[in-house]
Amino acid sequence: MGFQKSFLDHILRKPIQSSGSQVTAEVVSETPSTKAKTAPKEGLRFYLNFFMRDKPAFVAIFIIGLFLAWGVLEAFMQELASLLHQPSYGWALLPSNPFALTFGAKLEPPSLKDFPYFLFGTNQNGQSILSRILFAAPHDVEAPIVVVGSAVLIGMFLGTAAGYFGGWTDEVIMRLTDAFLSLPALILAITVGVLLGTSVGGFDAILVALMVVWWPVYTRFFRAQALSIRERGYVESSKLSGSNPLRILIRHIIPNSIDPIIAYMTLDFGTVILFLSSLAFLGIGVSITYPEWGAESSLGLTFFPEYWWYAIIPGVVIGVIVVVFTLVGDRLQDLISGRISY
Amino acid sequence: MVSNVALYILRRSINAVITLILLLLLLFVLLHTIVRTPVGLARIICGNPHCSNSAIQEIISKQGLANPLWVQFFAYISNVFHGNLGTDTLYKPETELYVLSKFLPITIELVLTGSIIGVLIGIYTGAIAAANRNRYQDYIVKVVYLTTWSAPLFLVGFVAQLIFAYWLNLLPATQIANPFLPVPRVITGAPLVDSLLDGDWTYFYSVVQHLILPALAIAVAGFGITTRLTRASMIDALDRDYVKLAYMKGLSKNKVVWGTAFRNALIPIITLIALTFALAVGGAVIIEDVFSYYGMGYFTVQAIYNFDYNAILAVTLIVGIAVILANLVADLLYAVADPRVRLT
Numbered sequence: 058m059g060f061q062k063s064f065l066d067h068i069l070r071k072p073i074q075s076s077g078s079q080v081t082a083e084v085v086s087e088t089p090s091t092k093a094k095t096a097p098k099e100g101l102r103f104y105l106n107f108f109m110r111d112k113p114a115f116v117a118i119f120i121i122g123l124f125l126a127w128g129v130l131e132a133f134m135q136e137l138a139s140l141l142h143q144p145s146y147g148w149a150l151l152p153s154n155p156f157a158l159t160f161g162a163k164l165e166p167p168s169l170k171d172f173p174y175f176l177f178g179t180n181q182n183g184q185s186i187l188s189r190i191l192f193a194a195p196h197d198v199e200a201p202i203v204v205v206g207s208a209v210l211i212g213m214f215l216g217t218a219a220g221y222f223g224g225w226t227d228e229v230i231m232r233l234t235d236a237f238l239s240l241p242a243l244i245l246a247i248t249v250g251v252l253l254g255t256s257v258g259g260f261d262a263i264l265v266a267l268m269v270v271w272w273p274v275y276t277r278f279f280r281a282q283a284l285s286i287r288e289r290g291y292v293e294s295s296k297l298s299g300s301n302p303l304r305i306l307i308r309h310i311i312p313n314s315i316d317p318i319i320a321y322m323t324l325d326f327g328t329v330i331l332f333l334s335s336l337a338f339l340g341i342g343v344s345i346t347y348p349e350w351g352a353e354s355s356l357g358l359t360f361f362p363e364y365w366w367y368a369i370i371p372g373v374v375i376g377v378i379v380v381v382f383t384l385v386g387d388r389l390q391d392l393i394s395g396r397i398s399y
Numbered sequence: 400m401v402s403n404v405a406l407y408i409l410r411r412s413i414n415a416v417i418t419l420i421l422l423l424l425l426l427f428v429l430l431h432t433i434v435r436t437p438v439g440l441a442r443i444i445c446g447n448p449h450c451s452n453s454a455i456q457e458i459i460s461k462q463g464l465a466n467p468l469w470v471q472f473f474a475y476i477s478n479v480f481h482g483n484l485g486t487d488t489l490y491k492p493e494t495e496l497y498v499l500s501k502f503l504p505i506t507i508e509l510v511l512t513g514s515i516i517g518v519l520i521g522i523y524t525g526a527i528a529a530a531n532r533n534r535y536q537d538y539i540v541k542v543v544y545l546t547t548w549s550a551p552l553f554l555v556g557f558v559a560q561l562i563f564a565y566w567l568n569l570l571p572a573t574q575i576a577n578p579f580l581p582v583p584r585v586i587t588g589a590p591l592v593d594s595l596l597d598g599d600w601t602y603f604y605s606v607v608q609h610l611i612l613p614a615l616a617i618a619v620a621g622f623g624i625t626t627r628l629t630r631a632s633m634i635d636a637l638d639r640d641y642v643k644l645a646y647m648k649g650l651s652k653n654k655v656v657w658g659t660a661f662r663n664a665l666i667p668i669i670t671l672i673a674l675t676f677a678l679a680v681g682g683a684v685i686i687e688d689v690f691s692y693y694g695m696g697y698f699t700v701q702a703i704y705n706f707d708y709n710a711i712l713a714v715t716l717i718v719g720i721a722v723i724l725a726n727l728v729a730d731l732l733y734a735v736a737d738p739r740v741r742l743t
Contacts (some may be wrong), residue, residue, distance in 0.1 A: 223558050231596055232414070236421035239723045240715060243681030244699075248426075248715045251703055252433040331551055335685055339700055358689070361557065362565045369561070372554030379549035387545070390631070 107392055114388045117381035125376055128198030129189070135195060148192060152185055155192040155348060159183030166362045178366040180356065186367065189348040190374055196260055197350065197378065200273045201329040204267045205322055212275025217310050219276070220283025221302065230276065237273040243335060246270045250341040260349075263342035267332060271325075277319065282314030289313075323386030327379035334375045350375050407734060417728050422719045423479060426712055427472055437464040443708040479716065485709035489701060495713040499695065503717065504588030505575065506683050506694035512610060513617025514679040521622045522668065525629025529637060529664075530656045540626060546621025552682050555616045556689035563612060570612055573691040576605040613690045620682035621675040629668055636664040666737045673729040677722045 108114050131150065138146035147156050152173035162183040168175045177186040219230040237245065250266035257265065286292060292309050300308070334351030337343055343352045350371045357368030401523030433720055434440050441458040459465055463474060478484070484495035521544075528540035547555070564572035571577075575590055582592075583597035591610065594603040636642065637660050694734045695714060702710035 232417055232421055235414075235418045235723075235726070236425050239418055239422055239726065240675075240719045241677040241681035241722060243684060244715055244718050247684070247699065248704065248711055249429060251706070251711055252429060252708070254706075290619055327549060331549075334551050335553070338551070338685060339688065339703055341703065351551065351553070354551075354557075362561055363559055365557075368557050369554065372551050372557060376546070376550040376554055379551075380545055383549050387541075387627075 069190035076123050084288050097159065104392075106389075111388060114385055116232070117384040120377070120381045121385065124194070124381075125198055128194045131191065132195035132198070133167035148188065151188045151190045151191050155184055155188040164367070165359065166364075167370070178364075180353075180367055180379065186353070186370055189353060190350065190371060193348045193350055193353075196347070197330050197333065200264060200267065200333045201326040203264055204271050204327050204329045207268050208275045208325075209318070209322060211272040212277075213311060213315075215272075216276040216279025216281075217283045217306055217314065221287055221306055221310055227280075231280070234273040234276045236271070242270045243332065246332060246336055247339065247341060250336055254341065259344050260342055260347070263333060263336050266336065266341075267329060270332075271329070275318070278318055279314055282317070283310050286310050286313050287361045316388065320386050320390030320393055323389055324383055325386075327382030328384070330375060330382075331379055334371075404734070408731065411727055411730055415723050418723055418726075419720065420476070422723070423476055424472070426715060427475055430708075430712065431468065431579075432473075440464050484713040484716070487710055488705055488707040489710075495709055496688070498698070498710075499713060499717055501588060502693070502695040504592075505590060505692070506680070506687070506696060508589040508591050509593055509610065509613055509687070509692065509694060510617060510676070510683050513683075514621045514675050515616040516614060517618035517621030517679070518625050518672070518675055520618065521625025522629050522665075525626040526633050526656070526661055526664070528571070529630045529633030530652075530660075532634065532637075540630070544623045544626045547619045548627070550619075552616065552685045553689050555619050556613070556686055559612050559616055559691070571609050574609060574613070575693055576602060576609050580605055592694055609692075613686050613692050616686045616690075617679050617682050621679050624678065625668070625671065625675060629664065632667045633660060633664040634701045636660040639663070664670045666733070667703075667737055669728055669733045672732070673722065673725040676725045680718055680721065 075357050108118055134150060138144050145154070159179075160183055162175075162179050163178045164181055165175055165183075167178040173187055174185045177190065179185055180189070215234070216231050219227040240248075246263075246266040246269070249269050253262040253265055272336045287310065292305060295305050295309060334349070334354070337349035337351030338355045340352070340355065343349055353371040354368050354375075357364070357366075357371070361368045407540060430440075430443075432538055435441060437459050438455060441455040441462075441464055445458055463471060466474075482496050484499075487495050490498050524540045524543075528537045531537055532557045545553070550558075560572045563570050575581075580602050581599075583594045583599040583602050586593050586596050590606045591603070594600075594606055637656075637661075641663075642655060642660050645655045650658070683694065684696035684699050686692070687694050688700045691697065695717075697712050699711065701707075
C-alpha cells in the first residue's frame, strides 16, 4: 500500500510541478538541496561538499592529486638517485629505463602488448614514451608552483600599492609593468631563456624566464582590484576612522582582492605548464639527460605524420593536465563569485 | 570634451614612447646582466662562434663596448632610432631590419587573420553561453573552450595537419603557397595582399588554402580566453540592476541580452584585444614552426637554434613596438566605449 501511495503521490505531483511557477517554487523549496544554499559559503566543509557534488571537478581534483603526488614521488626518487650516485633509482618506479636503447622496438605504435611499455608507443630509440613522460613529470610540478607563487607575491606587492596610492607610484609601477607586458609573454620568455641559456642553462633558464614574464599580469589584476575596492564604503569608513594606509591595504584591499585571483591562480598552473612545454618545444632549456614533455613532441615532428603518436601523445598528456587545472579553476571562480551554489 | 580626448591621446602617445624606451632599457639590462664582458658582447655582435681575436677587438673599439654603460645605452637607443639593429648571422650581408621587413608582413597577415577570427567567434560564443547559462549551449561552449584553451598550440597544429592535410587531403600542410607557382610582384610583402593587388588569382587561391590551417590554429589561441572572459563579463552584466530594469520595461530577452547587457559586457573585453594580439604573436612562433610557414616566428626559431642574439633582440623589439601600438589602440577604444572612464 505504501508503495502505491507514494507512486500515486508521484503521479499526482508531477503535473502540479510543471504547471504554474508559484507551485514549482514551493515544491523546490522543500527539497533538501536548497538547505545547502543557506549554509555559509566558506570553510573546508563547504568546499569539500562542493567538490563531492560536482562530478567533473571531483575527477579533475583526483587527476591533479595523482599528478602532484606522482611528481613529488618521482622527484624524491630522482633526488635519491643523484644523492646515492645510483641513476637506476630514478626509474625504479617506471615501467622501463627511459634512456635505454632498444633498437628491436623502434617506433612501435601504441598498443596493450607487454602492458605498460607500449601503451604510448615507442620513439626512434625504442624507448617507451610512457616512461619518458612519467620521468619528466617533476619539472611540470615544480614550475607552476615556483612561477605562480613568485608572480602572486610580486604582483600583490606592486599592484595594490599602485592601485591604492595612485599618482606617481601608480605611474612608475604601471609603466614598468607595461614595458614587460608590451612583449608577448612567449617572446619575452624566449629572449630571456636564450640569453640565460649560455650562463644558467637547462631547466633553471626556463624557470627564470617564466618568472620574469609572469608577474606583470598579476600586478595588473591586483591594481584593478585595488582601484575598485578603494572606492567602497568600508574603505572610506576605515579611512575616516583614521587607519593608516598599510592597515587598509592589509585588512581590506588584499583580502578582498584575493578571491577572484585564487581561481585565476589555479587556471594559471595549467598555463605555466603550457608555456614550459612551448619553450621546451622550441628547444630552450632542453638537455639530452632530462626529457621534457614539449621537447618530446618536438622530436616527434621529424617522424610526423607516419609515426603520429610520437608527436601527439606528449601533447595530449600536457593537454589533459592543463584541462584539469582549468576545470577546477573555472569551478572555483564560479563558486567564489557565488554564481553557483549547492 | 574634444580637447580632453585630444589631451588623452597625446598623453597616451607620450606614455607609449616612455614604454618603448623602458622596453629598450629592459632589453639592454637583460643583455648586459647575462653577458657581462665586452668580449662576450663582441662575440654576440660578431655572430660567429669562431670569430678571430682581431675581429673581436675591432668590434669592441668600433662599437664602444668598453665604454661606461650609460654611454652604451644612449648609443644603443640612437642605433635603434636610426634603424640599426645589427647584421643577421644566417642572411649574412643583410641587416636585421631588412630581413625582418621580409618576414614581418607574412606574420602580421597570419596573426591578424587568426586573431580576428578567434576574437569574433569567442565573443559570440561567450555571449551565447552567458545568455543561456547552465543550458546545453553553455555546456557545449564550455567543453570546446576548455579543450582548445588547454591544448598546447603545437598539438593543435599537429592535429589540424593530421586530420585536414594527411587524412582528409583537403588542405596543404606546410608552406605559405605552392612553391611551384610564380611569385607575384612584392608590394607590401604580405602574400595575400600582394597577390590581390597584382591580380594573380591562382597564387591568391593557393595562399588562402595554405593560410586556413595556421590561421585557425592561431584563432584557437585567442578563442579560449575571449570566450571565457566574455562569458564571465556577460554574466556579471546580466546580474546588474540595469538589466533587471530593462526586463521590467518589457524588452524582449534578445534585446536585453544583445542591446543592454552585451554592450556593457564588451567594455572589459576591449582591454583584452591587445592581450589577444600578443598571445597570437607568441603563438605564431610555434604555429609557424609546426606549419613551416616562413614568417617571423619561423625566423625566430631558426635564430634560437643558431644562438643568433641579434636576431632575437631585433624580433623582441619589433614585436614590442607592435604590441605597444595595440595597447594604445585598446586604451583609446576603452575610453571611447566607456564614458565613465575618466580621461585624465
